[in-house]
Amino acid sequence: MTYIVKPKFHHPALPKNSLGYTHRDYEGSVSTLCAGCGHDSISAAIIEACFELALEPHRVAKMSGIGCSSKTPTYFLGQSHGFNSVHGRMPSVLTGANLANRDLIYLGVSGDGDSASIGLGQFAHAIRRGVNMVYIVENNGVYGLTKGQFSATADRGSKAKRGAVNNDSSIDLVAMAMQLGATFVARSFSGDKEQLVPIIKAAIEHKGAAFIDVLSPCVAFNNHLGSTKSFDFVRMHNEAVNRLDFITGRTPITVDYEPGTVEIVEQHDGSKIALRKLNAEYNIHDKLAAMNFLLHHAAEGQIVTGLLYVDSDPDDLHQHLATVETPLNALGEKELCPGSATLEKFNASLR
Amino acid sequence: MPIESVNDFVVRFANVNGSGSASANELFARSVMRMGVPVSPRNIFPSNIQGLPTWYEVRVTEAGHLGARGGVDLMVAMNPQTFDKDVASIEKGGYLFYDSTKPLPPARFRDDITVIGVPLTAICNREYIDPRQRQLFKNIIYVGALAALLEMDIGVIEKLIAEQFRTKDTLIEPNVHALHLGRDYVTMNLEHPIGLRMKKSNAIGDRILIEGNSAVALGAVYGGATVCAWYPITPSSSVAEAFQRHCSRYRSDGNKKNRFAIIQAEDELASIGMVIGAGWNGSRAFTATSGPGISLMQEFLGLAYFAEIPAVIVDVQRAGPSTGMPTRTQQCDLLSCAYASHGDTKHVLLFPEDPAEAFEMTAQAFDLADRLQTPIFVMTDLDIGMNHRLCRPLKWDDTRTFDRGKIMTAAALEAGRDFGRYLDVDNDGIPYRTLPGTHPTKGAFFTRGTSRDRYAKYTEEGGPYADNMQRLLRKFDTAKGLVPRPVRLDAGKPTKYGAIYYGSTSPAMDEAIHLIASRGMPLDMLRVRGFPFHQDVNDFIADHDFVFVVEQNRDSQLRTLVTTECNVDPMRLVPILHFDGTPITARFIANAIGDHLDALKVTPLRKAMS
Numbered sequence: 007m008t009y010i011v012k013p014k015f016h017h018p019a020l021p022k023n024s025l026g027y028t029h030r031d032y033e034g035s036v037s038t039l040c041a042g043c044g045h046d047s048i049s050a051a052i053i054e055a056c057f058e059l060a061l062e063p064h065r066v067a068k069m070s071g072i073g074c075s076s077k078t079p080t081y082f083l084g085q086s087h088g089f090n091s092v093h094g095r096m097p098s099v100l101t102g103a104n105l106a107n108r109d110l111i112y113l114g115v116s117g118d119g120d121s122a123s124i125g126l127g128q129f130a131h132a133i134r135r136g137v138n139m140v141y142i143v144e145n146n147g148v149y150g151l152t153k154g155q156f157s158a159t160a161d162r163g164s165k166a167k168r169g170a171v172n173n174d175s176s177i178d179l180v181a182m183a184m185q186l187g188a189t190f191v192a193r194s195f196s197g198d199k200e201q202l203v204p205i206i207k208a209a210i211e212h213k214g215a216a217f218i219d220v221l222s223p224c225v226a227f228n229n230h231l232g233s234t235k236s237f238d239f240v241r242m243h244n245e246a247v248n249r250l251d252f253i254t255g256r257t258p259i260t261v262d263y264e265p266g267t268v269e270i271v272e273q274h275d276g277s278k279i280a281l282r283k284l285n286a287e288y289n290i291h292d293k294l295a296a297m298n299f300l301l302h303h304a305a306e307g308q309i310v311t312g313l314l315y316v317d318s319d320p321d322d323l324h325q326h327l328a329t330v331e332t333p334l335n336a337l338g339e340k341e342l343c344p345g346s347a348t349l350e351k352f353n354a355s356l357r
Numbered sequence: 358m359p360i361e362s363v364n365d366f367v368v369r370f371a372n373v374n375g376s377g378s379a380s381a382n383e384l385f386a387r388s389v390m391r392m393g394v395p396v397s398p399r400n401i402f403p404s405n406i407q408g409l410p411t412w413y414e415v416r417v418t419e420a421g422h423l424g425a426r427g428g429v430d431l432m433v434a435m436n437p438q439t440f441d442k443d444v445a446s447i448e449k450g451g452y453l454f455y456d457s458t459k460p461l462p463p464a465r466f467r468d469d470i471t472v473i474g475v476p477l478t479a480i481c482n483r484e485y486i487d488p489r490q491r492q493l494f495k496n497i498i499y500v501g502a503l504a505a506l507l508e509m510d511i512g513v514i515e516k517l518i519a520e521q522f523r524t525k526d527t528l529i530e531p532n533v534h535a536l537h538l539g540r541d542y543v544t545m546n547l548e549h550p551i552g553l554r555m556k557k558s559n560a561i562g563d564r565i566l567i568e569g570n571s572a573v574a575l576g577a578v579y580g581g582a583t584v585c586a587w588y589p590i591t592p593s594s595s596v597a598e599a600f601q602r603h604c605s606r607y608r609s610d611g612n613k614k615n616r617f618a619i620i621q622a623e624d625e626l627a628s629i630g631m632v633i634g635a636g637w638n639g640s641r642a643f644t645a646t647s648g649p650g651i652s653l654m655q656e657f658l659g660l661a662y663f664a665e666i667p668a669v670i671v672d673v674q675r676a677g678p679s680t681g682m683p684t685r686t687q688q689c690d691l692l693s694c695a696y697a698s699h700g701d702t703k704h705v706l707l708f709p710e711d712p713a714e715a716f717e718m719t720a721q722a723f724d725l726a727d728r729l730q731t732p733i734f735v736m737t738d739l740d741i742g743m744n745h746r747l748c749r750p751l752k753w754d755d756t757r758t759f760d761r762g763k764i765m766t767a768a769a770l771e772a773g774r775d776f777g778r779y780l781d782v783d784n785d786g787i788p789y790r791t792l793p794g795t796h797p798t799k800g801a802f803f804t805r806g807t808s809r810d811r812y813a814k815y816t817e818e819g820g821p822y823a824d825n826m827q828r829l830l831r832k833f834d835t836a837k838g839l840v841p842r843p844v845r846l847d848a849g850k851p852t853k854y855g856a857i858y859y860g861s862t863s864p865a866m867d868e869a870i871h872l873i874a875s876r877g878m879p880l881d882m883l884r885v886r887g888f889p890f891h892q893d894v895n896d897f898i899a900d901h902d903f904v905f906v907v908e909q910n911r912d913s914q915l916r917t918l919v920t921t922e923c924n925v926d927p928m929r930l931v932p933i934l935h936f937d938g939t940p941i942t943a944r945f946i947a948n949a950i951g952d953h954l955d956a957l958k959v960t961p962l963r964k965a966m967s
Binding site for chain 2: 063064065067079080084086087088089095098099101103104105106127128130131135324327328329330334335338346348349350352356357
């Protein structure tokens, strides 16, 4: 699988974005995941989102941990730097990278094993620090790369392929992210591109910690009857609270929705999210109500998807640390080294 | 006979932790320095905030011996809990200073020492009503009493107090008053001065008194560190705290914006993860930790070695294993740092001897990390880090620039330079790297801990893996010429014996060499300052029949490194080991080496074996 190279030629009429790039410019190498894997759909959604936003690929840094999901950054944005780090530790590496250069877009890709088990601590702390990032968990409830062990997001009572039943309660990363202070929280489904692409676009434009939990069935180990992370189960129990369209600050709003069902959410950078509300009682700015709604539907076996919470005026780690606007990695001797005269004064104070 | 000595004695303060004694004791030490007499203070403290015993030792040393000496000439016994042990530890002919408010039976004292009682509590109770004041001023009162007993210049102490409270000047007068209370009690009631005396001297020169952790932190400022991620652990926490302090002073842009980022992480794994993320993205980043933190960072250190990410790790070593003796010094992390992580790894280590060198080496570590694209360990210890040490002033050459190493620029990529992230273009094992965001279409690569070829393409083939591992060895070989060279000091006459030492052992070794020489045993010395070892280390060993390796750990870790990395017959390396958590002393080294030399003279090992 390693040696398959994607052909470079493409149809001359492929659509181009405002940068003149085609989809192909946002793709990576050929996926080595199983055919039908939900993760590949998420990669496709990321490619679509970046294409539609006309991002310069090299301004994106892709960070991941270890696992099937963490392999995916190789399969999108081939012109971006990527870092496949250590199991469960993507959040700290991403945090460090973000501190070094605040001007890039940081896309953290992780899985449920990576984020909910070994990396639960780092997940929590990166969120609570408000690192400006898009943190995507490709959630299949199972360890794919080590062949089918339960992960911590597997629902209690769900059945593994070989019949073992999970007795431990599951971790809901969406609820945790909200509690921990993420300023953008969404859940989607790998099989629902219509919903997922605008969510990723909105998350990229969001200037704070954006967390997206994407249910992504594992075709090899967790797509059978009894699994609560299978395509069928998710489709049957999906309670979408909203559908959204994402409009960047540069595009005039020309949405034409029926009044009463559409809410325009303006983000800090001027970009706008048009929410088609499917559930009238749902308020995406009310964290308490959102938590309540989530728990209520979880108890009924429903999986709530959509944009669940957004803070329209978020702050981020760099604001908390009051760092200079210039990326720290662009500062040189002049800005950083106080020089010999200062050192002489320092010496004098110690005599 | 009471000990008689001018400007050469050891005073030990036995206090209760949290009683406010630390600043009074430091005032005493600084006063000695201000009188122009070299001083070497040391904290011996418990892992505790309040209540447990703590000691502060001040070695007054006109000759400039800054290592711990061992033994106590004057005990300031302020802690009833440890009183008996403290009294027992005084040298024969020494002095005991104690609070005589409550009479003690003669059995609590010794006949062979001079006992000096000052009713500190009574004086305090008479003078102050507030219990907090009674406690704090008691400490200043004993400094005043000591000044009179040791014939110190009271004006010097008054001046120091004034400087200390420059910004809170209402505190100056009450402190000076307390100082006088102590002095006056002695001058009116006791025989003074005692046999231990201070005389103004001129032996300080331009030297400064500074803690190693503060010097390390300033080295990081001068070395261009912009990201610091850390997790609290004694004895390294004050590195990050000092970095914060220095940065607030020297790294603000004038608009209240910071040219630095400091994160107190959730654990050491996150600390090193952030450092690696920042290093990957082109910032100079470091963490400060101690042994247990190094243990936690192991997996990440392997990644950084293999993925070739610059990082600086300051390891302020303390006694281990496990939580060991967190407030006691050792040099016990050499092996765990040199070979940190899984798989075949080797890391660059630097061994500063004092705060001045710690400043230089920390600044240099950032150049080395960028040049070699690998983690660099600055190996200090509690003895250097948490004690004030008299050392040469810190120096900086304003023409010096940061060595950012091999970074492929957008212009170079545009000009068509071949970029392979793991391609050894200069035959020094060091490849070029690009920083994220450099060029729209060229130079991007995927960093991974799994194997890949010279162009960073994923591969599990054996050939490219082995090729890469060999290149990493070549890079390590390049490091030999970049790390600080060992410092050799020959005896001046021919000798078959040498001694290798490093780090905080330095001052004790410098003193020990005189003691050994006075026994008529010349000894050549080599102070190792970096790993991988320079050829000088091989040469030094080749030049001698036997080489003592003096270190502060149980398992002779440097000796193991030398044996393995320099391919030396271990029989020729004689371990001299001190590892009880106290700083190594000249007396210990001289005795241990002296005994060995005596034994070697009786039956030279080579002859005995042949």
